[in-house]
Amino acid sequence: MSITPFISVVMANYNGEPYLESAVESILRQSFGQFEFIIIDDGSTDHSWEILNNIQDLRIKLFQNKTNLGLTRSLNKGLSIAKGELIARQDADDISFPNRFIKQVDYLNNHPNVALVGTAYEVIDSQSKTIEQIFPPQNNQEIQHHLIKTGNCICHGSVMIRRTCLDQVGGYREEFTVTQDYDLWLRMAEHYPLSNLEDIQYQLRFNDKSISRDKPALQLAYRRMAQEFAIHRRKHGTEPPIPTDVLGKYPPEPYRLFRNARRAAFLFYACEQYDKAADAIQFAFDNQEGIDPYLLDWGSWIRNKALDMARLSKSAAIGEHFIQWINKYLGHQLPGVRKQLGMYYSDLAVAEYMRSNRRDTIKYVSRSLAADLSSIKKLQLIKMAIKSLL
Numbered sequence: 001m002s003i004t005p006f007i008s009v010v011m012a013n014y015n016g017e018p019y020l021e022s023a024v025e026s027i028l029r030q031s032f033g034q035f036e037f038i039i040i041d042d043g044s045t046d047h048s049w050e051i052l053n054n055i056q057d058l059r060i061k062l063f064q065n066k067t068n069l070g071l072t073r074s075l076n077k078g079l080s081i082a083k084g085e086l087i088a089r090q091d092a093d094d095i096s097f098p099n100r101f102i103k104q105v106d107y108l109n110n111h112p113n114v115a116l117v118g119t120a121y122e123v124i125d126s127q128s129k130t131i132e133q134i135f136p137p138q139n140n141q142e143i144q145h146h147l148i149k150t151g152n153c154i155c156h157g158s159v160m161i162r163r164t165c166l167d168q169v170g171g172y173r174e175e176f177t178v179t180q181d182y183d184l185w186l187r188m189a190e191h192y193p194l195s196n197l198e199d200i201q202y203q204l205r206f207n208d209k210s211i212s213r214d215k216p217a218l219q220l221a222y223r224r225m226a227q228e229f230a231i232h233r234r235k236h237g238t239e240p241p242i243p244t245d246v247l248g249k250y251p252p253e254p255y256r257l258f259r260n261a262r263r264a265a266f267l268f269y270a271c272e273q274y275d276k277a278a279d280a281i282q283f284a285f286d287n288q289e290g291i292d293p294y295l296l297d298w299g300s301w302i303r304n305k306a307l308d309m310a311r312l313s314k315s316a317a318i319g320e321h322f323i324q325w326i327n328k329y330l331g332h333q334l335p336g337v338r339k340q341l342g343m344y345y346s347d348l349a350v351a352e353y354m355r356s357n358r359r360d361t362i363k364y365v366s367r368s369l370a371a372d373l374s375s376i377k378k379l380q381l382i383k384m385a386i387k388s389l390l
Helices: 017-028 048-054 071-081 100-110 140-149 163-169 180-189 215-236 254-270 274-286 298-313 316-333 337-354 358-371 378-389
Strands: 007-013 035-041 060-064 086-089 116-124 130-134 160-162 194-205
Touching (some): 007 071, 017 035, 017 048, 035 048, 035 071, 060 071, 071 180, 100 116, 100 160, 100 194, 130 194, 130 254, 140 180, 140 215, 160 163, 163 180, 180 194, 180 215, 215 254, 254 274, 254 298, 316 337, 337 358, 358 378
Parallel strands (some): 007 035, 007 086, 035 060, 116 194
Antiparallel strands (some): 086 160, 116 130, 116 160
16 A cells, blocks of 8 residues: 655656766765655756666656657656655755755645745755855745746746645646746745745756856746746736737836846856856857946956955955956956956955954955056055055
8 A cells, every 4th residue: 555645756867977977876865755756857868877876765756758758747747656745856966965955844834825845955066065155035925926927036946845735726827938937936926825944955066058158048038038927927817818929018128137147257257167257248248238327347347356355265365266256357348447446446455454464454455456546445455455564
């Protein structure tokens, strides 16, 4: 007599060989073990199928698509097989922390009106090194506002969903070949409260599949369509027909393309994928036409990202390297780079001065003045340097 699992974990994989085993193992190591693990291999051409068949665990149920169906259709196939009261997602190159399931089950048990709970998460690189930490809104009111006004704030791979609520809204819509999760959250949000755990229980891997010349525009077009459809449903109570040419009808706003490419450049740089970072920056430049120059402010963005890099690595040299690297690639197009470099060094000088680190204070004061003599902080910097020498 088979026991019906409480949770069905659904994962679709396409050519996920490098990280597939670690993703699967992170689920098998969950402290809450009453689940079935449905894995759909979506016609992979690498060694994924061999890897999956070599993992021995009775909770795993393997299925293989003869041809590549895409993520949305593969997930719906997994849902059609799932028997659990709760549906948990997992992506094939990500990692779930061991207590993720038990924390989400406890939360849903204590909040019976909530249909879905995601988690805070880390963005990691190919070596599983943390790039940044993301703490999305937690309560339903903030999530509802963010979803309709800004965009997705629920990490797809981290969610646990009540099956009855998922069935009520019809699961993933297969017309959404991308941003299928965002469309689903918007539809669920019209009927149920949604939530995120405040603590980090998931690691989202950033890799070279995260951005391409075509994908950002397509994702943004579908995202814009999902938002407009949600607004239309809430206003009129009806669903507009999905256009066949989504990109043609919903061209993405230049600033959204620009912003996404800038962030991708930073993430690629943090992953030490410098050529891809340069490509992402160039993509941003290609999509900056018509954007308010105040919003561009490339120099300030470079400085802020350099500071982020310094904080992440706890090394000022990394931030300095970032500024010099980006200046090398596109310095002729970036206004005020030397001024921003001067401000970056002045910030470091002030920080070292507050730590009473005389040697580094003098070093960064010198670099700040060498980069930009017109720095608004130059008098303050000179005073700090003199006091450090005394």
